[in-house]
Amino acid sequence: xxxxxxxxxxxxxxxxxxxxxxxxxxxxxxxxxxxxxxxxxxxxxxxxxxxxxxxxxxxxxxxxxxxxxxxxxxxxxxxxxxxxxxxxxxxxxxxxxxxxxxxxxxxxxxxxxxxxxxxxxxxxxxxxxxxxxxxxxxxxxxxxxxxxxxxxxxxxxxxxxxxxxxxxxxxxxxxxxxxxxxxxxxxxxxxxxxxxxxxxxxxxxxxxxxxxxxxxxxxxxxxxxxxxxxxxxxx
Amino acid sequence: xxxxxxxxxxxxxxxxxxxxxxxxxxxxxxxxxxxxxxxxxxxxxxxxxxxxxxxxxxxxxxxxxxxxxxxxxxxxxxxxxxxxxxxxxxxxxxxxxxxxxxxxxxxxxxxxxxxxxxxxxxxxxxxxxxxxxxxxxxxxxxxxxxxxxxxxxxxxxxxxxxxxxxxxxxxxxxxxxxxxxxxxxxxxxxxxxxxxxxxxxxxxxxxxxxxxxxxxxxxxxxxxxxxxxxxxxxx
DNA sequence: CAGTGGTCTAGACCACTTA
DNA sequence: AAGTGGTCTAGACCACTGA
Numbered sequence: 001x002x003x004x005x006x007x008x009x010x011x012x013x014x015x016x017x018x019x020x021x022x023x024x025x026x027x028x029x030x031x032x033x034x035x036x037x038x039x040x041x042x043x044x045x046x047x048x049x050x051x052x053x054x055x056x057x058x059x060x061x062x063x064x065x066x067x068x069x070x071x072x073x074x075x076x077x078x079x080x081x082x083x084x085x086x087x088x089x090x091x092x093x094x095x096x097x098x099x100x101x102x103x104x105x106x107x108x109x110x111x112x113x114x115x116x117x118x119x120x121x122x123x124x125x126x127x128x129x130x131x132x133x134x135x136x137x138x139x140x141x142x143x144x145x146x147x148x149x150x151x152x153x154x155x156x157x158x159x160x161x162x163x164x165x166x167x168x169x170x171x172x173x174x175x176x177x178x179x180x181x182x183x184x185x186x187x188x189x190x191x192x193x194x195x196x197x198x199x200x201x202x203x204x205x206x207x208x209x210x211x212x213x214x215x216x217x218x219x220x221x222x223x224x225x226x227x228x229x230x231x232x233x234x235x
Numbered sequence: 236x237x238x239x240x241x242x243x244x245x246x247x248x249x250x251x252x253x254x255x256x257x258x259x260x261x262x263x264x265x266x267x268x269x270x271x272x273x274x275x276x277x278x279x280x281x282x283x284x285x286x287x288x289x290x291x292x293x294x295x296x297x298x299x300x301x302x303x304x305x306x307x308x309x310x311x312x313x314x315x316x317x318x319x320x321x322x323x324x325x326x327x328x329x330x331x332x333x334x335x336x337x338x339x340x341x342x343x344x345x346x347x348x349x350x351x352x353x354x355x356x357x358x359x360x361x362x363x364x365x366x367x368x369x370x371x372x373x374x375x376x377x378x379x380x381x382x383x384x385x386x387x388x389x390x391x392x393x394x395x396x397x398x399x400x401x402x403x404x405x406x407x408x409x410x411x412x413x414x415x416x417x418x419x420x421x422x423x424x425x426x427x428x429x430x431x432x433x434x435x436x437x438x439x440x441x442x443x444x445x446x447x448x449x450x451x452x453x454x455x456x457x458x459x460x461x462x463x464x465x466x467x468x469x470x
Numbered sequence: 471c472a473g474t475g476g477t478c479t480a481g482a483c484c485a486c487t488t489a
Numbered sequence: 490a491a492g493t494g495g496t497c498t499a500g501a502c503c504a505c506t507g508a
Contacts, residue, residue: 005496031474042498044279047475052433056419064475064505073416079466180415181308181463182437184291196476198291200435200459202417224435224459228416231314231466240477266493277479282494299486299494431495 006041007048013039014049018058018069026133029059029067057225060135062194071133073228078178078204083162084130084138093132099158100127100192104146107217111143114207114217124152126161129192136193137226139185143217171210179205182224189221200224241276242283248274249284253293253304261368264294264302292460295370297429306368308463313413313439318397319365319373328367334393335362335427339381342452346378349442349452359387361396364427371428372461374420378452406445414440417459424456435459 017023030038035046050067053059061067074093076084088095104122112119124144129136142161144152148169155164165171183203190197201221208216252258265273270281285302288294296302309328311319323330339357347354359379364371377396379387383404390399400406418438425432436456443451 007496033474042500044499045497048496055435056433057417057435061475065507066474178466179463180466182292182459198287200290200292224417228414231413231415242477268493277481279480280478283477296494301493 007045007052010035010039010041010046010049011052014053015058023069025069025071026135027069029069031066054225060195060223060225063196065194068135070225071135074132074137074226075228075230076222077230078180078206079176079231083160085160085162088132094134096131096134097158098129098131100129102126102153102157104153107143111217111219114205114214115143115145116214117145122146124149126152126157128158132226135226137223139189139192139221141219143219145215148213148215165208165216171215173208173210176209177207179203180229183221185221193221193223195223202227202229241274241280242287245270245274245276245281245284246287249288250293258304260304260306261370262304264304266301289460295430295458295460298426298431300429303370305460306370309367309372309461310463310465311457312465313415313441314411314466318395320395320397323367329369331366331369332393333364333366335364337361337388337392339388342378346452346454349440349449350378350380351449352380357381359384361387361392363393367461370461372458374424374427374456376454378454380450383448383450400443400451406450408443408445411444412442414438415464418456420456428456428458430458437462437464 014023014029023029029035029050032043032046032050035041035049036043039046050059050061054061054067057070057073059067060070074088075091076087085095103125105125106120107115107117107123107125109119111123112121115123117123123146126142126144128140128142130138130140132138148171155168165173181203183201184198185193185195185201187197189201190199193199202224204218204220204222206218206220207214208218249258249264258264264270264285267278267281267285270276270284271278274281285294285296289296289302292305292308294302295305309323310326311322320330338360340360341355342350342352342358342360344354346358347356350358352358358381361377361379363375363377365373365375367373383406390403400408416438417435419433420428420430420436422432424436425434428434437459439453439455439457441453441455442449443453
């Protein structure tokens with residue numbers, strides 16, 4: 001009934017090669033034109049197959065660089081008390097972090113509302129990108145209330161912020177409100193992650209409170225195929 | 236720098252018409268060939284524009300029926316104690332439920348592990364699909380431990396299962412383990428939701444426990460652009 | 471510079487739905 | 490039967506990358 005079209009059968013064959021390890025995780029696929037020759041299909045069909053596998057999270061692309069086999073998903077608890085760093089170590093994944101910017105500036109309206117401050121009040125904004133096994137998969141933007149975090153810009157901001165909040169500033173985090181949705185990446189965020197504008201992502205918003213004070217607000221954009229979330233829920 | 240290509244400018248123009256209400260939520264877009272004529276582009280470019288808007292969650296398609304403007308996202312707390320039914324009512328959304336199948340059968344390995352039973356032990360399996368504002372957006376598969384739910388197949392299974400568990404069987408739910416990930420729909424699930432095989436979805440797995448007993452396991456597949464999740468987290 | 475993916479054209483046939 | 494989206498071909502040029 002199904003699997004009769006050219007692009008579906010090409011996708012199935014590639015999937016098979018990925019499954020049996022002929023194409024290893026992280027490795028580059030043959031170029032689109034090679035695939036056309038190898039499998040006797042037009043480039044449109046080859047690309048349709050690649051798009052299908054991309055939607056399924058089997059492969060991903062780096063803008064104009066090529067198509068690559070996806071590594072296993074990263075498992076993540078957004079209500080974490082532990083840092084992503086620690087989590088990655090537990091899963092034997094290599095994690096790297098790059099600081100993109102850090103400054104004191106006025107927060108977007110929605111963030112100001114989350115932080116319960118006036119929209120004209122400046123906050124610390126820290127933007128970073130993070131890679132799991134060398135692939136950039138996470139863009140994070142953290143907003144810190146100025147009053148609670150004196151001297152924040154002098155801290156080592158490429159290191160764990162969770163640890164910094166806990167140890168340098170002495171906050172014990174007890175409650176977090178979390179919001180998860182699917183959202184397209186805008187052009188700037190997409191470029192940082194080396195993907196196309198509009199690429200679907202999992203957006204996670206987190207309001208961080210300590211002793212009934214909202215002290216920070218974070219926004220994370222995860223490439224949708226790179227992450228799996230675990231939440232321990234209570235009634 | 237950007238927005239110079241044919242498909243991007245077409246996408247932008249459609250987005251504008253959706254934004255200003257010229258194309259209302261739920262309404263059908265002009266056919267692909269009409270768009271080609273109207274905007275003087277090839278069909279490939281027109282489809283690229285539609286795919287972009289689809290990835291952004293602005294529009295969706297029903298297999299071979301056409302493209303439609305997406306209604307607002309449904310907001311949902313997966314650690315809910317209230318039923319989806321009640322939640323929809325609160326958001327003034329119309330919700331409908333259709334029972335697809337219900338039977339006593341052997342559970343898949345992964346589910347048996349979640350339920351902490353042997354892989355050969357039969358469980359009640361209830362499959363349903365649900366629509367928000369007439370669009371099928373959710374496929375749910377519930378596995379109930381046989382011993383805790385005598386006579387389950389005689390219950391009104393198109394009604395709220397949350398309420399049934401609570402009132403007919405007398406369980407008060409206190410804890411739930413939840414797993415959220417992006418997953419492609421297999422062909423059977425896709426057909427029930429009238430979308431294409433491989434279409435990305437948000438998959439939610441929930442282990443339901445009451446008094447430290449695992450009584451049920453649920454799996455939900457949400458169309459990724461239809462839902463936003465709110466989680467109240469604690470440390 | 472050669473090769474890559476990204477974009478694009480102008481056609482075509484098929485499977486399916488609706489009238 | 491007419492119209493839709495789904496698939497497909499065989500080309501083409503461009504922007505960008507890496508050697």
